[in-house]
Amino acid sequence: MEVASVLSNTKADRAAEKLLVDRALAGEGSALRELIDLHKDRLFAFIWRMVRDHHDAEDICQDAFLKAFASLKSFNSDYRFSTWLFTIAYRVCLNKMRRKRALTGDVDFTTLPMETVGVPEAAMQSEDAQQVGALVWEAVEKLSPPQRACVLLFYRHEMSCQELSRIVQLPLATVKSHLHRARAKLREMLEPLTEKDLQVFRNLSTRAG
Amino acid sequence: MRCVDARQLFDAYLNGELSSSMATELQAHRVKCADCRREFALLEVSGHVLRVDDDPVALDDNFTDRLIACMDEPKSPWTKRLRWTAFVGAPLAAAAVVAMAFVGVFDIGGKGQVAGVITSVEEVLGQPPVPRVLVDAPVAGDSATSVSGGAQAPDGWFNNVRSDVAEKQRRGEPLQRALDLTVLQLIDILEEAKRAPQGQNPLPVGSDAKGASDRSDDSDDTLPVPEGAYNSNTDR
Ligand SMILES: [Zn+2]
Numbered sequence: 001m002e003v004a005s006v007l008s009n010t011k012a013d014r015a016a017e018k019l020l021v022d023r024a025l026a027g028e029g030s031a032l033r034e035l036i037d038l039h040k041d042r043l044f045a046f047i048w049r050m051v052r053d054h055h056d057a058e059d060i061c062q063d064a065f066l067k068a069f070a071s072l073k074s075f076n077s078d079y080r081f082s083t084w085l086f087t088i089a090y091r092v093c094l095n096k097m098r099r100k101r102a103l104t105g106d107v108d109f110t111t112l113p114m115e116t117v118g119v120p121e122a123a124m125q126s127e128d129a130q131q132v133g134a135l136v137w138e139a140v141e142k143l144s145p146p147q148r149a150c151v152l153l154f155y156r157h158e159m160s161c162q163e164l165s166r167i168v169q170l171p172l173a174t175v176k177s178h179l180h181r182a183r184a185k186l187r188e189m190l191e192p193l194t195e196k197d198l199q200v201f202r203n204l205s206t207r208a209g
Numbered sequence: 210m211r212c213v214d215a216r217q218l219f220d221a222y223l224n225g226e227l228s229s230s231m232a233t234e235l236q237a238h239r240v241k242c243a244d245c246r247r248e249f250a251l252l253e254v255s256g257h258v259l260r261v262d263d264d265p266v267a268l269d270d271n272f273t274d275r276l277i278a279c280m281d282e283p284k285s286p287w288t289k290r291l292r293w294t295a296f297v298g299a300p301l302a303a304a305a306v307v308a309m310a311f312v313g314v315f316d317i318g319g320k321g322q323v324a325g326v327i328t329s330v331e332e333v334l335g336q337p338p339v340p341r342v343l344v345d346a347p348v349a350g351d352s353a354t355s356v357s358g359g360a361q362a363p364d365g366w367f368n369n370v371r372s373d374v375a376e377k378q379r380r381g382e383p384l385q386r387a388l389d390l391t392v393l394q395l396i397d398i399l400e401e402a403k404r405a406p407q408g409q410n411p412l413p414v415g416s417d418a419k420g421a422s423d424r425s426d427d428s429d430d431t432l433p434v435p436e437g438a439y440n441s442n443t444d445r
Contacts, residue, residue: 029277033273033277036272036273037273040272041268044268048264048266057266062275066279069280132254136258137258137262140259151259152259155256155259155260156260161224179220179223180220183223183256186252187251187252187255191251193251198247198254204257
């Protein structure tokens with residue numbers, strides 16, 4: 001399967017990434033900085049969607065980079081640096097959530113207090129579309145951590161199921177089943193949508209391409 | 210195509226795994242069937258939202274500077290902050306650095322000294338020397354006694370690292386992976402230590418080997434090394 005990827009999808013990109021990692025390994029500070037700048041925003045966005053706490057997300061993001069750099073030598077350039085980074089970050093997220101759960105008693109992940117940000121600043125124009133967006137994100141927050149990670153990585157970060165499997169460290173079939181369940185839950189939230197609402201989205205996606 | 214068949218293909222279609230002929234059949238069914246059309250539209254709407262909505266938060270501009278600074282920071286007691294930052298030329302070096310950091314064996318900033326450490330580990334593990342080692346600021350700072358309360362000789366950590374790696378090799382891990390797993394586990398231990406309340410010895414004194422091996426790779430508290438990191442060309 002071919003999923004468009006934002007980073008290092010082409011051979012040239014991979015080669016550039018390898019070069020960058022090699023320079024970082026050789027101790028070039030500027031390469032390190034480049035690696036951070038290249039990945040930090042996407043990584044932070046993913047982490048924040050996982051933990052929904054700005055401060056925690058920043059900590060986790062920092063930890064993930066430190067850990068990734070600490071083991072940079074074992075990074076295989078046949079494989080994307082971002083995958084390695086996201087794998088570490090996901091793990092740190094889980095540990096953090098587990099710790100929080102321990103502090104708050106035996107609470108389900110999904111009931112952890114989440115940072116409230118109101119209606120997401122939608123890229124869509126219509127008010128209806130914004131409300132639908134809010135419904136979707138509300139449903140995302142209720143997903144289990146692996147399900148949430150799977151939909152975020154798949155849709156938002158345009159990763160393949162194979163990459164998901166690597167990042168969440170679960171077999172491919174399990175990842176697909178998480179995606180399936182997550183989709184079903186999100187879809188359930190949208191049950192009230194009318195044919196007219198759906199039309200709004202069709203127009204939006206056509207416009208978006 | 211019946212509805213039940215069509216719906217079974219939704220996931221494969223969304224995952225991009227459907228052959229073009231099957232995809233065409235599915236589309237044909239959608240055109241005819243209002244129920245499936247709606248069902249599919251609902252799935253697509255959530256996918257659309259997930260793809261295009263902006264994130265309401267962002268990292269501040271200084272993140273990179275802070276991270277770099279954190280990696281460059283001069284030594285200070287490791288209990289206050291995890292400082293090892295290091296950027297190590299090899300997992301073996303990392304294992305050594307972390308282990309040495311615990312026992313406070315080397316002084317910060319001495320690349321030659323680190324190379325010396327590695328040589329000593331290599332001798333034990335029988336590996337060829339690691340040619341390139343770059344360590345800017347390992348944790349350390351405190352002496353062995355403040356770390357282990359004096360209950361453990363400096364060699365203890367080394368031995369633990371060694372035996373932990375050896376144990377993983379016995380379980381069939383390639384050396385590289387065994388080393389990485391150990392390093393990542395040690396990093397986790399360091400982090401736990403960082404979180405431990407002041408005045409409380411965060412390390413499992415006298416049971417350090419256990420501390421490391423308890424966190425074996427099937428424990429869900431440890432950081433796994435992704436399989437793919439060791440396979441070539443499995444990535445699409
Ligand atoms: Zn149908």
